[in-house]
Amino acid sequence: MSYNFEELTYSEAKDLLRQWRENNERRSEDVMELWTTVLSDDLSKLGNEKHLVLEQVIYAALDCHSYGVATMCIYVLSNEFPGSMRVMRHKAALLEAEEKYDEALEVLDSIIKADETNSAARKRRIAILKAQGLTSEAIKELVDYLKKFMSDVEAWQELCSLYLQVQEYSRAAFCAEELILHQPHNHLMHQRLADIRYTMGGVENMELAKTYYCQALKLNPENMRALLGLFLVTNNLLNHYKSAGNSSKRKEVWKLCQWAQSSAARRQRAARALPATPDLSQMMLALAITD
CATH class of the missing domain: 1.25.40.10 (Tetratricopeptide repeat domain)
Structure with missing residues (x-):
């Protein structure tokens, strides 16, 4: 939404700044324009909101590299609250x-x-x-x-x-x-740990990565990155279990790998509205080979 700040009254400008503060909207350029065109002429009209507005303007000025405005606002606060650690934080930010x-x-x-x-x-x-x-x-x-x-x-x-x-x-x-x-129910945290374990390498870390990818997908079945990670980690484990001769674990991992591959391919087709072709499966396999 665009505003014509020159047509706003002092009260309307205060209300607008309050609205942005309550909504956690930074709006630095708009805050600076509102400050220079309407509010800066008479600080006494700000009333009880004076200090809140000054702090809002300080960080807007820093965002816009208007260090002179920030210095002036910090000076006003310093005179009213000498020795305040909050004001010292503003000085440090400047x-x-x-x-x-x-x-x-x-x-x-x-x-x-x-x-x-x-x-x-x-x-x-x-x-x-x-x-x-x-x-x-x-x-x-x-x-x-x-x-x-x-x-x-x-x-x-x-x-x-x-x-x-x-x-x-x-x-x-x-x-x-x-x-x-x-945050045990945040799927992104489980995915992040799985990514780290996968990067570390080794069978033990791969097994842990598999577990955390599965948990991420359990918490959020739409997590495509976790799904692709699960395919990659199970594909690596398949190669290990094949050489180690562990048929029971290899069978379990094979089923999981096939499920991850087919699920990812199905979602790609749905997202791109493409007909079912073997090319998508080949893309998944190529991704595993180049990993």
Whole structure:
């Protein structure tokens, strides 16, 4: 929806910003235009919403690289709340946006020193290390963070991704297992752990990957990635059991492989509205061979 901000009254502009806040809409460019055309002339009219609006404008200004506007808003908040750690976080965000990472870290460190339970400041510290490309340092900070905030699901997800970046697959698998403990009914968590185990290789990891792919499909039968992963992992296990001479396990895995292949081919035909042809099965087999 487009707005003609110049025709809005002050009250309408306030209501619009409140609506975006309540709906968690970032709308940074619109917030900045609304601020410059209507609201910035008289802050006293903002009433009880003044500080909320200023914070909203700060992050909109950072998104739009309007650092002067952000600095002005932070200055107003600093005068009204001297020594506030919340305002210090805004200062750190401004320094981070300007790529003044060392200064931003100093501000964040002072916040953490004053309040060790300030999780937001710790997270921003980790984000700055990531922005600088210091992956190992970010991992170390994140591990230390999770010792204090073990139930932070987003932090476990981030740590899992960082371990994957540095190819620490066993530690990434541990993080994925923690995520499953927190969200046992989330099919994506089971799929992620299965992907990691499949990447690690080896018969034991392949068996675990098979189990987690099956669980992901049980939770969400429409998960195509888990279905293709199941086909690939069972195809690899077939080759192992053939050489090992384990006929009972090979028969079980063969049935599962055939089911995954036929299910994936059927869904591809339905999605593309193509007639049934043997080419789709050949595509699945070719995918397994090239894996």
